[in-house]
Amino acid sequence: MTEPFPIDTVMQTLQTTMADYPQPLVDAMAAAHTSPFHILVATILSLRTKDTLTAQIAPALFAVADTPEAMLQLSEERLIELIYPVGFYRNKARTLLHICQLLVEQHQSDVPADLDALLALPGVGRKTANLVLTAGFGLPGICVDIHVHRICNRWGYVHTSTPDQTEMVLRQVLPAAYWIPINGLLVILGQNICHPTSPRCSVCPVEAHCARVGVKRSR
DNA sequence: AAAACGGGGGC
């Protein structure tokens, strides 16, 4: 028998210790009650990209593409010019225009507040759909990105091989109070301390509870 | 299961 993972202690510790670090872009947008459409666009743009890059180009983009209809007025070439620095720009531009077209045609130009409807949109997987639900609408959901997946396995809290598997396990074991905050907190922890390689365990506030599964080197 | 999409930033 092994001790159950002390998720309450860990999450409450993170909620106090991570408050000093900058918030991820989408969490800041959610705190400012930004529209679900902006949340969705920012999330698509941030795929495999540092969200600070998205933050840099977002003001110029939303100045001319504040709604699905407005974004559809842009040519693919013009949209690429606006989002170029985030990378995967051709793919993302086509995806955004396709999404806007479907929102206008099938959802009265609104972002649907429904997991399955979001998953039906092109370029929207479980992480993006859950982030729009939680950050855009304040609805229940668990966003499992690479940070949440890596850190939960490193802790020994879950034993999974893909982020989607991690989400399904967390839905069974993670107390509801942490469904929304876990993503932002572990992104901050992952970016600043619990790095993919050579994590800074000596300054980690929850080191005492970590099983360090798969950690080879640390500082 | 692996490749493809990609420029920008950290070290």
Next chain:
DNA sequence: GCCCCAGTTTT
């Protein structure tokens, strides 16, 4: 110069 980045889709 090399590695990584709030993933998803296609092969």
